[in-house]
Amino acid sequence: MTAAALGMSAQPIRHPDGSEQVMTRRGWWLVLLNFLIPGSAQALAGNRRLGRFGLGATLVMWALAIVTVAVALLSRRTMFDLVTNGIVLLVVEVLLVAYAILWVVLTIDTLRLVRVVRLRSWTRVAIPILSVVLLVVASGGAVTAASYAQTARDTFGTLFGASGASQAPSDGYYNIMLLGGDDAQGRTSMRFDSISVVSMNATTGAITTTGVPRDLAGFPFVAGSPMRSLYPSVHTGHGDPVCGWGPGINQLNTEVTVCKHGSSLYPDAVTQGSTPGIEATRDALEGILGVKIQYYVLMNFGGFAQLVDALGGVDIKVTERLPIGGGPKYRGEPASQWAKGWIEPGEQHMDGNTAQWYARSRETTSDWDRVQRQAQLEQAIVKQVNATTLLTRFREVAAAGQNLFKTDIPEGMLGYLADLGIKSRSQKVQAIQLVPTQGVDQFNPDVAAIHAKLQKLLHPAASPSPSN
Known part of the structure; x- marks a missing residue:
């Protein structure tokens, strides 16, 4: 036997002897190698240049x-920065699509190398079918991951595309204004019916929330606010005869929007990812609480149902029977005539429409009860957003988020704030509510006392000890 023949017999994958048994065994190996180590089939049995390229891409x-796993384990903050960066997501998307295309090319070439006609009869069908299945699993997974990256890039670009620069903490805290409104059909503008401020410690992540009733009145605007030109002392809601809105804080957005003076008071609001109404509300909350508010997050309850449905529903414990419907047409009309249905007490798995009415219903309860239910829903949604939900319903949740949320938090702050949010989970959340049961007059609040109470919660070590 010649040396060449010996060399060929020692390399059955590249130089098979042509028997059905060897060709079939070789075919199975080539298909599996192409799946496990793309490029290896070509390196062993085909075009070595294509094989080296495939192997190089696989190694990369x-x-x-x-590296991604290492970064996630060693620096959570860096990982958050990477997965929320639009440029990084675009690069990931391009690489995944390119790799999926390469995998298709390598699979087709592998089937050519297998030489199906030389296989045993039943494997002439089985091996190509296995190749297609493995290709769908491999390249399909890469394409799906690429589509997730694109969805995330689009979502982050839409939600966090504010042009404003990242802001530094104020007195050791990031204070974020949370607004919930409803721009239902027939309304001239959105009213902020749910108003609160989340104060997050810039080092520890400790959270203090302050709930503000929507009808709180008699409050001052922070020094330097353009609204002081209309209300130098406190907000009354009657600074313009055309704007005869009530004095409640939730009237500010309607007031500056309908009265058409919002653009002159806050000319840069829109370009900075905000609105005049949001800025007027921010100035009011800074005056009430005595803290600087760096960012806002607005939730549109009109799109609330879409998010709940995207999450597959939400679990809520209902404590009292609540009507579904817009309310009576005249005073004293019984609920049985206008209610379209009822939310019964007990454990409920709510769809989007039911959850929306749970958050909005107030005809048989008070505004304060509604604020508590909205906070309960927010907490339930946070619990519902887990890794499994995001993986299985990512596109639906992302689409709902684009319709539901608006914020001026810049993309560059997402990693930092997300990391603080993780830290906050191990700490107890402090909460205060500016309501009569906690000693706050709804029409003539003692602003100095509110400032002192919040500062005591935010900086307990710096608060003076009570005299004996």
Whole structure:
């Protein structure tokens, strides 16, 4: 036997002897190698240049995956920064699509190398079917991951595309204004019916929330606010005869929007990712609480149902029977005539429409009860957003988020704030409500006392000890 023949017999994958048994065994190996280590089939049995390219691409993807896992384990903040960065997501998307295309090319070439006509009869069908299944699993997974990256990039770009620069903490805290409104059909503008401020410690992540009733009145605007030109002392809601809105804080957005003076009071609001109504509300809350509010998050209850449905529903414990419907047409009309249905007490798995009415219903309860139910829903939604939900319903949740939320938090702050949010989970949340049961007059609030109470919660070590 010649040396060449010996060399060929020692390399059955590249130089098979042509028997059905060897060709079939070789075919199974090539298909599995193409799936496990793309490029290896070509390196062993085909075009070595294509094989080296495929192996190189595979090694690069493995290296990137290992680096990603290492970063996630060693620096959570860096990981958050990467996965919320639009440029990084675009690069990931392009790489995944390119790798999926390469995998298709390598699979087709592998089937050519298998030489299906030389296989045993039943494997002439089985091996191509296995190749297609493995291709769908591999390249399909890469394409799905790429589509997730695109969805995330679009969502982050829409929600966090504010042009404002990242802001520094104030007195050791980031204070974020949370607004919930409803721009239902027939309304001239959105009213902020749910108003609160989340104060997050810039070092520890400790959270203090302050709930503000929507009808709180008699409050001052922070020094330097353009609204002081209309209300130098406190807000009355009657600074313009055309704007005869009530004095409640939730009237500010309607007031500056309908009265058409919002754009002159806050000319840069829109370009900075906000609105005049939001800025007027921010100035009011800074005056009431005595803290600087860096950012806002607005939730539109009109799109609330879409988010709940995207999450597959939400679990809520209902404590009292609540009507579904817009309310009576005249005073004293019984609920049985206008209610479209009822939310019964007990454990409920709510769809989007039911959850929306749970948050909005107030005809048989008070505004304060409604604020508490909205906070309960917010907490339930946070619990519902887990890794499994995001993986299985990512596109639906992302689409709902684009319709539901608006914020001026810049993309560059997402990693930092997300990291603080993780830290906050191990700490107890402090909460105060500016309501009569906690000693706050709804029409003539003692602003100095509110300032002192909040500061005591935010900086307990710096608060003076009570005299004996």
